[in-house]
Amino acid sequence: MKKISRILSITPLFKGLSEQDLDEISGIAVDRYYRRGEAIFMEGEQANGFYIVADGQVKIFKTSMEGKEQILHIYGPGNPFGEVPVFSGSRFPANAQALVKSHVLFLPRNAFVRLIADHPSLSMNMLGELSMRLRQFTVQIENLSLKEVPSRLASYLIYLAREQGNAEHVTLAISKGQLASLLGTIPETLSRIFAKMSAQGLIRVEGKKLYLLDPLGLEDLAAAGKLAE
Amino acid sequence: MKKISRILSITPLFKGLSEQDLDEISGIAVDRYYRRGEAIFMEGEQANGFYIVADGQVKIFKTSMEGKEQILHIYGPGNPFGEVPVFSGSRFPANAQALVKSHVLFLPRNAFVRLIADHPSLSMNMLGELSMRLRQFTVQIENLSLKEVPSRLASYLIYLAREQGNAEHVTLAISKGQLASLLGTIPETLSRIFAKMSAQGLIRVEGKKLYLLDPLGLEDLAAAGKLAE
DNA sequence: TTGGAATTTTGATATAAGTCAAGGTGAATT
């Protein structure tokens, strides 16, 4: 139990709740463990609760008939996922799978809905969470529809640099294949773009460590720019 | 004032609220009128409230540097829009523009947040609304990333048929150019695909009226299928 | 440490969809 409340206390979703409230949530949360690559839920499956990553890394994704995959989110400790069916529908709109060995908390729907009804700050937090998701999807749609792959990659690198608080270099938390799927492309294409961007001196690639050699050039590319031959 | 509460009463967002509550909301809502083509808000603009379509048609969209446009939603009477900044950020993530002469209600942020705090059913409705949006974006991302334009069009036609409750034919509420932008393509491409689909006997196009001649063929195409030459 | 699988890269080729340009159609306005 101790372990659960520690995770809940670092979860932004529960910010502003009292110690007691957190205990109450601890009471309804259930531990679940997944191996690397294991499915957590599948698109279309009936949901009876949602999840919070306690430890590890989880991807939310769609797949096409032909087997191509599009990653929608990658979540780490403190991130909730699978909440959509709690508030609408009741079936998951996408698949969730553990990218590495992971520990997640499962929050049963009914108990949570009861909780939310008399904790306005919890519902405001959840509204904030869903709004952030909508914002993010907005960007993802813009990227897929209005930008080419090099721009998407540049945007992502800039985003990572900000997130990791280091303008010099970033470290990929995922494989390049998974990055391709996140950017809406395939590994071959991503690889070629890495090569081109390196040739132009925009970046230097050393395994999972990427040096951002020309931040302005990257900004430029992210905005609209074409990647020269 | 009479007019406002009639609109509020048909707005799903306010379902389950008492007559009094609706009156209270009427009190804080402000009428706004827009001409065809007029901007309602722009991406990045500071928001101090959200909107509900009372009458007319509004598009939410992003544009690229080069001027290509991607429509995210098209809303009609009873649909709320621009709520994201109410709960996160405070800037609009996209643009809104009236597609036809429109009447919208503006709900100031603060008054609405106060209202939501002590009306659990209102916050549940809003959570439901945002969840539906997330669901829809999920589909849109899937379409853009994993399906080709003919499949997207077929999906859209099937969706329209369901919405309009007629399996035989559907009527476009928007121009073909706008439809192209909604599907993430350009008018030329859409036009060619209409031509091809007509040649295969899948549909027949008569201006804004589209006859679905081969529902199974369309289902097939929507799922994954390729459009033959 | 080595063998084998997974991941990444490179090359040759195919293709869906975008661009540019020119007509055509139809509906509204004068």
Added chain:
DNA sequence: AATTCACCTTGACTTATATCAAAATTCCAA
């Protein structure tokens, strides 16, 4: 009825990215 303008269509061409195949590299686990 004539004119204009927005919308739609068609054609020739270009291009970004996917596909298929194979080689190279990296990563683990035996």
